[in-house]
Amino acid sequence: MKTGHAVAVYLVKILVKLLLVLLAVSIICFVLISVSPVDPIRMYVGEVGMRNIQPETLAKLESYFGLDTPLTIRYFNWLSDFVRGDMGTSLIYRQPVIDVIGVRFVNSFALMLTAWLFSGILGFFLGVIAGIRRGRLTDKLVKGYSLLLASTPTFWLALVMLMVFAVWLKWFPIGLSVPIGVDASKVTIFDTLHHLFLPALTLSVIGVANIALHTREKMIDVMAEDYVLYAKARGKSTFSILRHHGIRNVILPAITLQFASIGEIFGGSVLVEQVFSYPGLGQAAVNAGLSGDSPLLLGIAVISAALVFSGNFIANALYGIIDPRIRRGLKND
Amino acid sequence: MSQKELLKVENLSVSFTGYERGFRQIDLQVIENLNVTVKKGEMVAVVGASGSGKSLLAHTLLGILPPNSTACGNIYFEGELLNAQKINQLRGKEIAFVPQSVTYLDPLKKVGSQVRKDKKVIESYRKQQELFSFYDLPAKTDNLYPFELSGGMARRVFLSAAMMETPKLIVADEPTPGLHLEAAKNSLKHFREFADKGGGVLLITHDIELALEVSDRIAVFYAGTTVEEAFASDFQSENLLRHPYTKALWRALPQNGFAPTPGVQPYVKDKPQGCVYAPRCSVYSSKCNSKIPMQTIRNGSVLCACAK
Numbered sequence: 001m002k003t004g005h006a007v008a009v010y011l012v013k014i015l016v017k018l019l020l021v022l023l024a025v026s027i028i029c030f031v032l033i034s035v036s037p038v039d040p041i042r043m044y045v046g047e048v049g050m051r052n053i054q055p056e057t058l059a060k061l062e063s064y065f066g067l068d069t070p071l072t073i074r075y076f077n078w079l080s081d082f083v084r085g086d087m088g089t090s091l092i093y094r095q096p097v098i099d100v101i102g103v104r105f106v107n108s109f110a111l112m113l114t115a116w117l118f119s120g121i122l123g124f125f126l127g128v129i130a131g132i133r134r135g136r137l138t139d140k141l142v143k144g145y146s147l148l149l150a151s152t153p154t155f156w157l158a159l160v161m162l163m164v165f166a167v168w169l170k171w172f173p174i175g176l177s178v179p180i181g182v183d184a185s186k187v188t189i190f191d192t193l194h195h196l197f198l199p200a201l202t203l204s205v206i207g208v209a210n211i212a213l214h215t216r217e218k219m220i221d222v223m224a225e226d227y228v229l230y231a232k233a234r235g236k237s238t239f240s241i242l243r244h245h246g247i248r249n250v251i252l253p254a255i256t257l258q259f260a261s262i263g264e265i266f267g268g269s270v271l272v273e274q275v276f277s278y279p280g281l282g283q284a285a286v287n288a289g290l291s292g293d294s295p296l297l298l299g300i301a302v303i304s305a306a307l308v309f310s311g312n313f314i315a316n317a318l319y320g321i322i323d324p325r326i327r328r329g330l331k332n333d
Numbered sequence: 334m335s336q337k338e339l340l341k342v343e344n345l346s347v348s349f350t351g352y353e354r355g356f357r358q359i360d361l362q363v364i365e366n367l368n369v370t371v372k373k374g375e376m377v378a379v380v381g382a383s384g385s386g387k388s389l390l391a392h393t394l395l396g397i398l399p400p401n402s403t404a405c406g407n408i409y410f411e412g413e414l415l416n417a418q419k420i421n422q423l424r425g426k427e428i429a430f431v432p433q434s435v436t437y438l439d440p441l442k443k444v445g446s447q448v449r450k451d452k453k454v455i456e457s458y459r460k461q462q463e464l465f466s467f468y469d470l471p472a473k474t475d476n477l478y479p480f481e482l483s484g485g486m487a488r489r490v491f492l493s494a495a496m497m498e499t500p501k502l503i504v505a506d507e508p509t510p511g512l513h514l515e516a517a518k519n520s521l522k523h524f525r526e527f528a529d530k531g532g533g534v535l536l537i538t539h540d541i542e543l544a545l546e547v548s549d550r551i552a553v554f555y556a557g558t559t560v561e562e563a564f565a566s567d568f569q570s571e572n573l574l575r576h577p578y579t580k581a582l583w584r585a586l587p588q589n590g591f592a593p594t595p596g597v598q599p600y601v602k603d604k605p606q607g608c609v610y611a612p613r614c615s616v617y618s619s620k621c622n623s624k625i626p627m628q629t630i631r632n633g634s635v636l637c638a639c640a641k
Contacts, residue, residue, distance in 0.1 A: 225436070226432065226434070226436040226437045227436065227437055227438055227439040227440070229392075229397045229432075229437070230430065230432050230437040230438070231439075232395075232396070232397050232424075233395040233396075233397050233424055233425065233430040233432075234424065234425035234429075234430065234450060234494070235421070235422075235424045235425025235426060236425070236450065240451070244439075244442070244451045245439045245442070248439070248441050248442065249439065249440075249441055252441070323441065324440075324441060324478045324480075325440060325478065325480050328478065328480075328481065
């Protein structure tokens, strides 16, 4: 079998898995939301309204929201609309869910991408350095920093950042993604970055710890491998060993970790967005959950599952492409 | 010291620092008073059970002992006393290492570039191709990854890698396990050829039969100490051997009766005061409990109070 063909088959297999996972996630979320106290009618008419509501009005509303149809029929209705790109209308924003997610996603994406790249690259280098300088001062500093931050709650760090840099030093705004009271057309890219900085920094600083610790462990393992001993025994310098063997063998697990960490970054962003009142996907998810906005909640759940799974998918796919044992192994199957 | 001596290891000791029950720091002396000599044109086999310190000897010679270990004693290379810096300069050039398994190759790099040590000069390519064809490796081996090599191929790749820089001494650590007899003999034949051209080979193995076929001399290790250095020809008869442990090894060979000796090699921490072999020795006497001097008998050396 040709290598290209084998890799294509491999990729298609993972893609099918992605679709199955998304289907399963949507079913579970749909059922969970249906049995949970999240009630679109209560949300729609409010607590006081619910107490005074006429039974016929209630029945009308139930049929309007489709609550009188069985769960399975409702799910298939939702699914067929979803496939056509219609995720329903958000009850709190009074806009199509897809538009709400679209706007929010762009905001969150900027935040998460910055944090993801920064924590990935910095974490990798810190980890590699700590790993080869094991037991020395550099290692102790990196390890100390990482352990401290890994045990710091995200929301707490976000609050500290907010207090120090926004309230006391007044270097950065205290929240939101654009200045208050400025016309949307007058918002500059500088304003956007200015508002993005603190949330992105908080998210990155937390992410670095995890990546650095994992990379350090892996680097220590690699430096103790037989092939590193052999390279040393053949008179190679530490730098040459690192360049030709070390980085190469650490980068594969690092890539997997980096793409798998998308889930963690996403989870962290929910908290950070909440503290900084940053209008992203995470904040929208919290709002949707608290206000019983089931279409939006469902939409966000499926989209974020897709995002996290795509991360894992890319990691797997890259493994198959980069690692010669898998690549050539596929060919020989 | 004779001019012909290529390598002389004198009273080598290696100890490890470890922790007992988590807190108490202890020193484990794994190798003690180890002696071995390799002359030019000679192939010396180091034999002994697992844990007798064979591989540690190789790692000491190449300066690749783990960080928590300390080595003492004198190592001479061509008459010159070595230290860590000198070993760093010699390894890979004058002293080549042939490791035991394919795990000593980086799994993510093609074999060719590893043999060339990532050098991208024409001479390296030419030398590597010459060596591959000399050792009957197909030309495509260059482009294979380590997991695609057979055991025998890996051995020949290591040999090619060792020969890239025309070494004077080859230290081979268990180069034969996992090979069928024919391939193992073939692999050792290459070491023999290297020695016949004037190089020195230190062959570390637990396969005495194979070692006897190709080596000039045999150094027998037991519990981190050299108990005997004998000529391969001494193994023709039990009476020519000097140490009771070597004799026991001889009797354990299939053609000599396949006789086992009860007991096991002592663990580092429970080593006896005097002779390390005393607890298992058939000719044990009270004088074995004091310090035993190394003596020379019939041109071979032996660490035994009652050897004849």
